[in-house]
Amino acid sequence: MPCFTAIQLNILTVLLFFCFWAPIARSLPDNSGSIRLPSDGFTNADENEGVSARFNKPSSCPVNCFRTEPVCGVNGVTYWCGRADALCAGTRVAKVGFCEVGSGGSASFPGQALLLVHIVWLVLLGFSVLAGFYNDPEFANVDSSENESILPFKGTILRTKSGNISSPVEEPCVSCTTFNILAPIYKRLDQQNQSVRESDFRAFWLARNERIVDWLLYESSSIICLQEFWVGNEELVHMFEERLSAAGYKTFKLARTNNRGDGLLTAIHQDYFKVLNYRELLFNDCGDRVAQLLHVKSVVPFSINQNNCVEQEILIVNTHLLFPHDSSLSIARLHQVYQILLYLETYQQENKLTQMPVILCGDWNGSKRGHVYKFLRSQGFVSSYDIAHECSDREADADKWISHRNHRGNICGVDFIWLRNPNKSRKPLKISWAEAAFGIIKFQLQKASLAENDAFAFLRADNSVDHITYSAFCDALRQVNLTGLSYGLSFQDTKDLWVQADFDGNGVLDYEEFKRIWNSTWSDHMDEDCSSDDSNEGNEEETVGFTVKNAALFPREVEKGIWPENYSLSDHARLTAVFSPVRLRCPRRSP
Incomplete structure (x- = not known):
C-alpha cells in the first residue's frame, strides 16, 4: 500500500x-x-x-x-x-x-x-x-537507480502490463533470474571499520531484503536462483519463504557447510513447473561451497510437432563458486564445476533420463577470461546474456558488461545463466576436464616465465633423461601450488591427468606428448548442432530445447560496464534471461 x-x-x-x-x-x-x-x-x-x-x-x-x-x-x-x-x-x-x-x-x-x-x-x-502517490519513490520501495531499468529498451527484456518479464514475441516462454543478494553478514557498512556489518542492524537488512523480494515478485520469473541467502537468520528466511509462497513459488534452501551462515535459495513457480526431484551437492572443500539440483517438468505441454506435445523436463542447478583470492584457487573452482557436471551425468544415468535441457545459474566468481568459462563452453554450454546481446568469446567482448563490484572495488562480469540443449555435441567430460586442468598448469608455469622448452625441462626435473616421469610430474605440480594443499588436486585427480597425458600408455611423457598438452586450445571444443541429414534420420529423435530470446542485467548501467554509485540492493547485478521452446533433432544416446 x-x-x-x-x-x-x-x-x-x-x-x-x-x-x-x-x-x-x-x-x-x-x-x-x-x-x-x-x-x-x-x-x-x-x-x-x-x-x-x-x-x-x-x-x-x-x-x-x-x-x-x-x-x-x-x-x-x-x-x-x-x-x-x-x-x-x-x-x-x-x-x-x-x-x-x-x-x-x-x-x-x-x-x-x-x-x-x-x-x-x-x-x-x-x-x-x-497520480502523485504512485510516482512517490517511497511507494516503489526500490532504489532510484533501478527505476529506469523497468522501461523497455533495445536488446533487453520487455515487461507486460502486469509487470512480468516476457519476450517481445507472443509465444510460450520460460524466464530465469539469478541474483547474489549479498548476505547481511558480509555487507560492510563502514570502510574504516570492516567489522561493522549490516547484520548488526535489523532495520537495515530487513528493509533491503524486502526491496529485493519486491523486485523478484515484480519480475515473476519462472525460476529464481539466489546466492548468499542468509539461511542463518530465521526472520529473513521466513519473510522470503512466506512472500514467495504466497506468490505461487515452491522454495528450496541449502546452507553452506561448516555453519558459514549463508547459502542458496531456489524458487520454482508452480504455474510453470512441477518439481520432480531435488538433490543437494556438498563439495566439502576449503570454501564450504554447495550446489542445488532440481529436476522439473513443465506444467503446460510444449509442442514437438502437430501431433505431439510433451511436458518438457529440465535440469536446473544453482551454485556459488569459490572466490579466487589468488590464482592457485583456480583449480579448486574448476574442480567444483567438474563435480557439478559429473553429478549431472550420474543423475541422468541412474534415473535413465532422456535428453533434456540443462540450465546452470549462479555466481561463478570468474569472468569470461577464466578457466571455468572455457570449461563450460567446451561442454556445450552457452552464456544466455552473451547470446542475447551477440557477444562472442573474443577478448574484445570480455569486458562489455559487468555484474559485480567486490569489496576491493574491482568490477567484472561473474554472474551467468548457462544453457545447454540436448543437441549439443561435446567432448567426454573427463577429457574436457583434463584439458581444462592442463590449461591451469600451463598458466601457472607461464606465470613463472617458463616458455615451452623451459616448462618441459622443469617438469622433467632430471636432465639426464628426455622424458617426464610420473613422480617428476607430481613434484612439479606441488611446486606451482596445484597439489599438496587442501584446495589443490587430489591424488586421484593427478592420476587421471597423467593417464590423459600419457597418450601411448608407456608410463612416461615424451616431448611430443608434452607439446600435445601445451598446445591444446579451447577452440577445439565441439559445440555445433548435431547433424540432421536424412541419412541419420533413423538414429535420431525429436526433443524440445530452448533458444535464448532475451536477457538483461539490472541496474541497466552495468550492461555498459558502469557500476552506478546509487545502487544499494547488492554488490551484484540481477540477471534475468527468457527462453523460448524449440524443436530439436538429436542422435539417440544411451541413457
Missing part, C-alpha cells in the same frame, strides 16, 4: 467532501434567469417531435440533474435539465438545444453551473494527487 503524507491525506479528504457531499444541482423557477444543469428528463420522442406535445407537469419538482440536455422554452429561456425542467417551470418546449443568443436563458451564470465546474476541476485535481 502507498504511504500517504499528512498533506496528501488532507487534500484527499477535502476532495471527497466536495465530490460526495456537495448538493446536487437542481432546476429553479423560470423567473430566476438561471441556466439549468442537466437531467434525464428529455427523451428521444421529444427530440423527434421538436416541441413539447403535451403540457403535463412532472410529479416531482424541481428536477434533479447531472447530464446536460438543454431545451429552449417558448418563453425564450434555456432549460438545462431537459423537457421535465421546462414543464416544472410551467412552459412548453419550443425546440431542442439552446435558445438564441440574447434570450432570457443566456442572461446569467447560475451557482449550479459554477458548482459543476468546481466538481470537475476537483475531480481532475484528485486524479493528479493520486
Whole structure:
C-alpha cells in the first residue's frame, strides 16, 4: 500500500467532501434567469417531435440533474435539465438545444453551473494527487537507480502490463533470474571499520531484503536462483519463504557447510513447473561451497510437432563458486564445476533420463577470461546474456558488461545463466576436464616465465633423461601450488591427468606428448548442432530445447560496464534471461 503524507491525506479528504457531499444541482423557477444543469428528463420522442406535445407537469419538482440536455422554452429561456425542467417551470418546449443568443436563458451564470465546474476541476485535481502517490519513490520501495531499468529498451527484456518479464514475441516462454543478494553478514557498512556489518542492524537488512523480494515478485520469473541467502537468520528466511509462497513459488534452501551462515535459495513457480526431484551437492572443500539440483517438468505441454506435445523436463542447478583470492584457487573452482557436471551425468544415468535441457545459474566468481568459462563452453554450454546481446568469446567482448563490484572495488562480469540443449555435441567430460586442468598448469608455469622448452625441462626435473616421469610430474605440480594443499588436486585427480597425458600408455611423457598438452586450445571444443541429414534420420529423435530470446542485467548501467554509485540492493547485478521452446533433432544416446 502507498504511504500517504499528512498533506496528501488532507487534500484527499477535502476532495471527497466536495465530490460526495456537495448538493446536487437542481432546476429553479423560470423567473430566476438561471441556466439549468442537466437531467434525464428529455427523451428521444421529444427530440423527434421538436416541441413539447403535451403540457403535463412532472410529479416531482424541481428536477434533479447531472447530464446536460438543454431545451429552449417558448418563453425564450434555456432549460438545462431537459423537457421535465421546462414543464416544472410551467412552459412548453419550443425546440431542442439552446435558445438564441440574447434570450432570457443566456442572461446569467447560475451557482449550479459554477458548482459543476468546481466538481470537475476537483475531480481532475484528485486524479493528479493520486497520480502523485504512485510516482512517490517511497511507494516503489526500490532504489532510484533501478527505476529506469523497468522501461523497455533495445536488446533487453520487455515487461507486460502486469509487470512480468516476457519476450517481445507472443509465444510460450520460460524466464530465469539469478541474483547474489549479498548476505547481511558480509555487507560492510563502514570502510574504516570492516567489522561493522549490516547484520548488526535489523532495520537495515530487513528493509533491503524486502526491496529485493519486491523486485523478484515484480519480475515473476519462472525460476529464481539466489546466492548468499542468509539461511542463518530465521526472520529473513521466513519473510522470503512466506512472500514467495504466497506468490505461487515452491522454495528450496541449502546452507553452506561448516555453519558459514549463508547459502542458496531456489524458487520454482508452480504455474510453470512441477518439481520432480531435488538433490543437494556438498563439495566439502576449503570454501564450504554447495550446489542445488532440481529436476522439473513443465506444467503446460510444449509442442514437438502437430501431433505431439510433451511436458518438457529440465535440469536446473544453482551454485556459488569459490572466490579466487589468488590464482592457485583456480583449480579448486574448476574442480567444483567438474563435480557439478559429473553429478549431472550420474543423475541422468541412474534415473535413465532422456535428453533434456540443462540450465546452470549462479555466481561463478570468474569472468569470461577464466578457466571455468572455457570449461563450460567446451561442454556445450552457452552464456544466455552473451547470446542475447551477440557477444562472442573474443577478448574484445570480455569486458562489455559487468555484474559485480567486490569489496576491493574491482568490477567484472561473474554472474551467468548457462544453457545447454540436448543437441549439443561435446567432448567426454573427463577429457574436457583434463584439458581444462592442463590449461591451469600451463598458466601457472607461464606465470613463472617458463616458455615451452623451459616448462618441459622443469617438469622433467632430471636432465639426464628426455622424458617426464610420473613422480617428476607430481613434484612439479606441488611446486606451482596445484597439489599438496587442501584446495589443490587430489591424488586421484593427478592420476587421471597423467593417464590423459600419457597418450601411448608407456608410463612416461615424451616431448611430443608434452607439446600435445601445451598446445591444446579451447577452440577445439565441439559445440555445433548435431547433424540432421536424412541419412541419420533413423538414429535420431525429436526433443524440445530452448533458444535464448532475451536477457538483461539490472541496474541497466552495468550492461555498459558502469557500476552506478546509487545502487544499494547488492554488490551484484540481477540477471534475468527468457527462453523460448524449440524443436530439436538429436542422435539417440544411451541413457
